[in-house]
Amino acid sequence: MSSVRSTNATQGANISRQRRFWNERAASWDHGAQNNPGLVKVVERVIAEASPQTGMTVIDIGCGSGQLALRVAPLVERVIGIDISQAMIDLLLQNAAAANLTNIEGIAVPIEHLEIEEASVDLVISNYVLHHLRDKDKAVAVATAARWLKPGGRLVIGDMMFGRGTDARDREIISSKVALMIRKGPAGWWRIAKNASRYLFRIQERPVSIAAWVEMFRAAGLHEVVAIPVVNEASVVRGTRGARDQHIVAKGIPPTKR
Numbered sequence: 086m087s088s089v090r091s092t093n094a095t096q097g098a099n100i101s102r103q104r105r106f107w108n109e110r111a112a113s114w115d116h117g118a119q120n121n122p123g124l125v126k127v128v129e130r131v132i133a134e135a136s137p138q139t140g141m142t143v144i145d146i147g148c149g150s151g152q153l154a155l156r157v158a159p160l161v162e163r164v165i166g167i168d169i170s171q172a173m174i175d176l177l178l179q180n181a182a183a184a185n186l187t188n189i190e191g192i193a194v195p196i197e198h199l200e201i202e203e204a205s206v207d208l209v210i211s212n213y214v215l216h217h218l219r220d221k222d223k224a225v226a227v228a229t230a231a232r233w234l235k236p237g238g239r240l241v242i243g244d245m246m247f248g249r250g251t252d253a254r255d256r257e258i259i260s261s262k263v264a265l266m267i268r269k270g271p272a273g274w275w276r277i278a279k280n281a282s283r284y285l286f287r288i289q290e291r292p293v294s295i296a297a298w299v300e301m302f303r304a305a306g307l308h309e310v311v312a313i314p315v316v317n318e319a320s321v322v323r324g325t326r327g328a329r330d331q332h333i334v335a336k337g338i339p340p341t342k343r
Contacts (some may be wrong), residue, residue, distance in 0.1 A: 100195045103217055104169050111150065111172035119152070123316045124213065128152050130315045131212050131243040134323040137161045141207040144233065146196055146226070147214025150176035151189070157210070158186045165206075166191045167199055196226050201233045209233060212243040213319070216292045223293065224301050231305040234326040240307060245292040246320040298322045 119125075131153060137143065141161040145154045148166030150173055158164045158181070166177050166189060174191035181189040192199075196218065209230045215223050230240050295312045299322060302310045307324030314320045 099219060099222075100169065100197065104195075108170045108172045111170055111176055123319060124152075126316045127243040127319045127321065128156065128212055130313060130321045131210055131241050132156055134311075134313070134321055135208055135210050135239060135241040137208060142205070143208045143210065144201065144206050144230075146199075146209065146211035146230065148177055148191070149173050149214075151180045153210050153212050154189055155180055155184055155186065158189050161208075162188060164189045167196065168193060169195050197222055199229075203232045204235050206233050207235055207238045209238070209240045210242075213245065215242060216245045216290055219291065220293060223291075224304065227298075227301040228305040231302075231307050231324070231326060236326055236328045238326050239323060240302070240326075241321065241323045242298065243315070243319065243321045244298070245290065245318050246295045246298055246312075246322075247292055247318050292318070295320050295322070 135143075135157070137157045137160040139161065142163045143154075143157055143161050143165070145157070145164060145166045148154050148168050151166065154164045154166045154177060166174065168174050168177070168191070171193040174193045177189065177191045181187075196215075215226060218226060227240070227242075234240060295314070298320075299310055299312050302322060302324040305324070306327070308327045310322065310324040312320060312322045
């Protein structure tokens with residue numbers, strides 16, 4: 086029982102920290118996301134792999150101010166944007182109103198607490214969000230999202246995907262980032278120190294490898310799992326709920342490879 090309380094407390098602390106962080110940075114994220122070429126490429130790939138169609142109900146996990154939701158909404162029937170930050174949801178709805186989009190809803194709730202009816206949506210998408218979760222919560226989020234999908238529905242996640250330097254791709258990503266920051270002088274050196282502490286102690290950002298994401302998708306019972314490196318450290322993973330699947334259990338099994 087004590088271990089359960091400890092786990093819940095750790096999850097609760099992470100949720101509170103993430104909510105404060107994104108409430109404070111909502112406006113700057115809204116501006117920066119639109120002007121980040123790498124992030125724009127990932128958004129484009131998520132949408133391409135999601136293949137949104139007329140009549141679909143879509144959930145955007147960690148929707149932020151609408152980088153995915155605003156693009157997908159004109160192509161589908163309904164988009165439900167989910168974000169831990171009320172400030173982000175407010176921006177999403179403001180941006181939707183400015184774009185004359187009336188089929189976007191916003192809900193401020195932690196992913197870990199989100200409840201959606203099983204087999205009720207056609208598409209679940211997410212971009213640059215889930216690396217903020219603890220590893221076990223990533224696995225639960227993937228398995229839970231798989232249960233929300235109708236048979237034939239897709240889960241598409243774009244995110245920071247690299248591990249702890251155990252393979253060549255990880256080492257290439259880390260070394261390229263360090264080299265880029267070094268060239269920026271003292272400001273870059275400070276970024277190296279700050280990001281290294283985050284990476285080593287997994288305080289704010291907790292990326293895992295492409296292989297780990299693929300494993301989570303398969304453990305959730307998804308089929309046709311495809312992983313696509315996009316730019317720098319970012320990749321997209323896509324999976325489909327089988328047409329004959331009647332029930333998918335959220336196992337919550339953390340990936341074994343980091």
